[in-house]
Amino acid sequence: MSANPNWEPGTFFHLHEEDPVEEYENFKLGMWIFLATEVLLFGGIFAGLFIFKYNWPEVFRLGSQALDWKLGSVNTVILLCSSYTMAMAVDGAQRGKNKQLKLNLLLTLLFAFGFLVVKYFEWSSKFSYGYFPGSDLFFSVYFMSTGLHLLHVLIGMSFIGLVYFRARQERYHEENFGGVEVCGLYWHLVDLIWIFLFPLLYLLRH
Amino acid sequence: MSSASQEYQPYLQPGGFKNWFFSVDHKRIGLMYLYSILIFFLIAGLCAMAVRAELLFPNANHQIFDHHGYNIMFTLHGAIMVFLFIVPGIPATLGNFLLPIMIGAKDVAFPRLNILSYWIYVVGAIAVVWSLIGPLPSIENGLIKFPANWLDTGWTFYTPYSIQSSAGVIPVTLGAFILGFASILTGLNFVVTIHKFRAPGMTWHRLPLFVWALYSASLIQILATPIIGITLALLIMERVLEIGFFSAALGGDPILFENFFWFYSHPVVYIMILPAMGVVAEILPVFAKKPIFGYRAIAYSSLAIALVSFFVWGHHLFVSGMSYWSRWIFSLLTFAVAIPTAIKVFNWISTLYKGSIRMDTPMLYACGFIFLFTIAGLTGLPLATLSTDVFLHDTYFVVAHFHYTMQGGTVVALVGGLYFWWPKIYGRMYNETVGKIGFWMLFLGFNAAFMPQFILGYMGMPRRYADYLGEFAELHFASSLGAFINGLAYVVIFGNLLWAAKRGKVASKNPFNSLSLEWTVPSPPPLTNFDEVPTVTTWTYGYGEEQNA
Ligand SMILES: [Cu+2]
Numbered sequence: 001m002s003a004n005p006n007w008e009p010g011t012f013f014h015l016h017e018e019d020p021v022e023e024y025e026n027f028k029l030g031m032w033i034f035l036a037t038e039v040l041l042f043g044g045i046f047a048g049l050f051i052f053k054y055n056w057p058e059v060f061r062l063g064s065q066a067l068d069w070k071l072g073s074v075n076t077v078i079l080l081c082s083s084y085t086m087a088m089a090v091d092g093a094q095r096g097k098n099k100q101l102k103l104n105l106l107l108t109l110l111f112a113f114g115f116l117v118v119k120y121f122e123w124s125s126k127f128s129y130g131y132f133p134g135s136d137l138f139f140s141v142y143f144m145s146t147g148l149h150l151l152h153v154l155i156g157m158s159f160i161g162l163v164y165f166r167a168r169q170e171r172y173h174e175e176n177f178g179g180v181e182v183c184g185l186y187w188h189l190v191d192l193i194w195i196f197l198f199p200l201l202y203l204l205r206h
Numbered sequence: 207m208s209s210a211s212q213e214y215q216p217y218l219q220p221g222g223f224k225n226w227f228f229s230v231d232h233k234r235i236g237l238m239y240l241y242s243i244l245i246f247f248l249i250a251g252l253c254a255m256a257v258r259a260e261l262l263f264p265n266a267n268h269q270i271f272d273h274h275g276y277n278i279m280f281t282l283h284g285a286i287m288v289f290l291f292i293v294p295g296i297p298a299t300l301g302n303f304l305l306p307i308m309i310g311a312k313d314v315a316f317p318r319l320n321i322l323s324y325w326i327y328v329v330g331a332i333a334v335v336w337s338l339i340g341p342l343p344s345i346e347n348g349l350i351k352f353p354a355n356w357l358d359t360g361w362t363f364y365t366p367y368s369i370q371s372s373a374g375v376i377p378v379t380l381g382a383f384i385l386g387f388a389s390i391l392t393g394l395n396f397v398v399t400i401h402k403f404r405a406p407g408m409t410w411h412r413l414p415l416f417v418w419a420l421y422s423a424s425l426i427q428i429l430a431t432p433i434i435g436i437t438l439a440l441l442i443m444e445r446v447l448e449i450g451f452f453s454a455a456l457g458g459d460p461i462l463f464e465n466f467f468w469f470y471s472h473p474v475v476y477i478m479i480l481p482a483m484g485v486v487a488e489i490l491p492v493f494a495k496k497p498i499f500g501y502r503a504i505a506y507s508s509l510a511i512a513l514v515s516f517f518v519w520g521h522h523l524f525v526s527g528m529s530y531w532s533r534w535i536f537s538l539l540t541f542a543v544a545i546p547t548a549i550k551v552f553n554w555i556s557t558l559y560k561g562s563i564r565m566d567t568p569m570l571y572a573c574g575f576i577f578l579f580t581i582a583g584l585t586g587l588p589l590a591t592l593s594t595d596v597f598l599h600d601t602y603f604v605v606a607h608f609h610y611t612m613q614g615g616t617v618v619a620l621v622g623g624l625y626f627w628w629p630k631i632y633g634r635m636y637n638e639t640v641g642k643i644g645f646w647m648l649f650l651g652f653n654a655a656f657m658p659q660f661i662l663g664y665m666g667m668p669r670r671y672a673d674y675l676g677e678f679a680e681l682h683f684a685s686s687l688g689a690f691i692n693g694l695a696y697v698v699i700f701g702n703l704l705w706a707a708k709r710g711k712v713a714s715k716n717p718f719n720s721l722s723l724e725w726t727v728p729s730p731p732p733l734t735n736f737d738e739v740p741t742v743t744t745w746t747y748g749y750g751e752e753q754n755a
Pocket residue numbers: 471472518519521522
């Protein structure tokens with residue numbers, strides 16, 4: 001027992017028997033719990049959105065009209081597509097089709113990048129018209145919620161990048177696809193949050 | 207020590223910074239957490255001593271700080287105690303150490319997340335301390351003056367003052383935000399561990415009640431912490447970008463901050479108290495030599511408390527502007543908390559009934575907990591009652607109630623738990639006589655400090671005031687003296703423990719004749735806890751049952 005790798009300075013392995021199936025179950029439960037915390041994190045901003053919208057309907061109506069619903073729609077479609085390719089990536093991993101896995105991960109990353117590009121143009125046009133966080137409550141809510149969402153897109157992209165890197169090392173197969181699936185869960189949540197943000201910010205304009 | 211095999215090596219070996227700081231072993235992480243939070247307990251405790259020293263006499267003939275300095279002292283006391291000491295409190299220390307062993311596992315589900323949680327804690331702590339870096343306090347005209355960057359908002363960071371204050375609000379809130387992640391990771395880890403890592407035969411209804419308590423507290427950690435996360439993030443944005451969420455001038459709502467803050471901070475007191483209740487439920491049957499009474503009632507009441515805790519936050523806003531019906535509903539829901547809490551107290555007392563009780567130090571603490579926590583619970587009722595709360599709100603009555611739950615409850619249970627499990631953690635016994643002296647100093651000092659505060663509050667003394675009228679002088683004086691004894695008690699208490707860790711008499715594997723799993727492994731436990739995973743065939747609390755049969 002004295003030769004346990006745990007005691008080597010600077011290394012930290014864990015002690016459980018390496019059983020990918022069991023580990024995968026644990027990771028999945030862990031990720032679901034983590035997603036619950038994410039929902040609650042956004043819950044604070046959503047609560048602010050509803051309350052301020054109730055208090056200041058006019059500010060929110062005008063603010064919403066200042067947003068470009070076409071760009072918002074484009075981004076919604078982009079994220080939906082990315083969720084589809086993510087699901088295909090998980091499918092590829094589960095069936096041991098490494099090529100399908102890698103291709104779909106890349107496509108997901110591409111869509112995510114597209115989302116960032118659209119967001120960039122959207123935000124910079126808002127800035128050029130003089131809309132900033134703090135301009136009024138609508139734009140505070142808008143920038144806080146889309147900003148926090150953007151942060152999650154970036155985290156999700158790093159996660160997908162990591163999975164892609166591992167897929168290139170042929171780490172995933174029929175018996176070991178937990179990492180891809182857990183990554184997929186996260187990405188679907190990022191998508192889902194946008195699905196709620198989009199109508200609340202862009203479409204409730206009358 | 208017959209079961210100790212030749213290759214037995216206690217988890218404490220080998221030492222060295224790297225071997226500890228990068229270890230994923232839950233026992234080491236628990237100990238690192240323990241010493242870290244105790245450092246902050248000491249710092250925040252000294253702030254409390256400073257507050258009580260200032261309040262010894264009315265300002266007219268005695269003053270140590272100017273009033274701004276006084277605000278800083280109670281702010282640091284509260285913020286450090288809450289975010290750096292008592293929230294990680296029992297789960298991160300005793301919980302980390304014991305949970306896997308109690309359920310027959312070799313470690314938590316995600317050992318690397320576990321050490322990550324500790325590292326995040328360290329980063330958060332650095333951020334909080336960061337806010338204090340700058341010019342040092344100085345003495346002017348015989349008064350201690352503090353620099354302007356020291357936090358003076360109170361631990362609640364209420365808006366609008368926290369937006370306007372020139373103090374370092376951002377580093378502290380950022381620190382609290384980061385500490386939230388540490389808390390979430392611990393909770394997540396525990397929930398998955400309890401679901402997936404129970405030894406064969408360790409069914410839900412055989413779990414030690416401490417594990418049930420940790421499970422319930424973990425659920426709150428997971429579900430409440432994100433709310434304080436977003437709240438503090440928005441507060442930081444408020445200061446950086448003036449987004450106006452919590453600023454009435456920009457159309458936002460300062461009361462919204464209070465709602466968000468208490469949506470987290472009420473449930474969080476159950477993160478603090480539930481594990482404490484779990485500790486007590488472990489100690490009582492061992493020293494009463496009786497099975498725990500009402501096992502399922504105690505287990506499920508933990509879950510019930512966790513559930514109800516999310517729907518009572520409004521009682522902190524009874525006088526902040528809230529509709530008649532909301533107040534009515536929140537008052538009713540707050541009363542609902544009393545039911546599962548009372549269920550626990552009655553079951554603990556029934557456990558003692560006709561037991562053969564040994565009053566060793568851990569048992570003193572467990573009984574002290576029941577006594578103090580009962581006072582804490584009962585004084586919560588006038589605060590939940592609308593008509594009396596309007597009168598008692600923001601007075602010393604609330605301060606006393608809160609300290610009876612937090613110190614009389616959580617800290618007393620933490621110390622009792624440390625005395626109970628110290629022989630397991632270090633394999634050495636504390637000194638029984640000194641242990642008892644420490645308890646009685648704490649018990650008497652604590653009551654002397656806070657019992658007068660109930661009366662002060664009832665007489666109308668507002669909390670957070672640096673000065674007071676002559677009619678409050680005697681009670682404040684008594685409270686300060688009690689607080690000093692209370693503070694001194696911890697020197698005795700922790701002196702005894704630290705001495706025991708190094709020099710104490712070597713303890714047997716199971717000095718208190720407890721039946722739970724952690725006492726079946728050598729003291730201190732080996733790295734992997736169990737040579738082979740144990741199979742569990744009975745519940746944990748079969749004390750004295752064989753004699754009865
Ligand atoms: Cu409360």
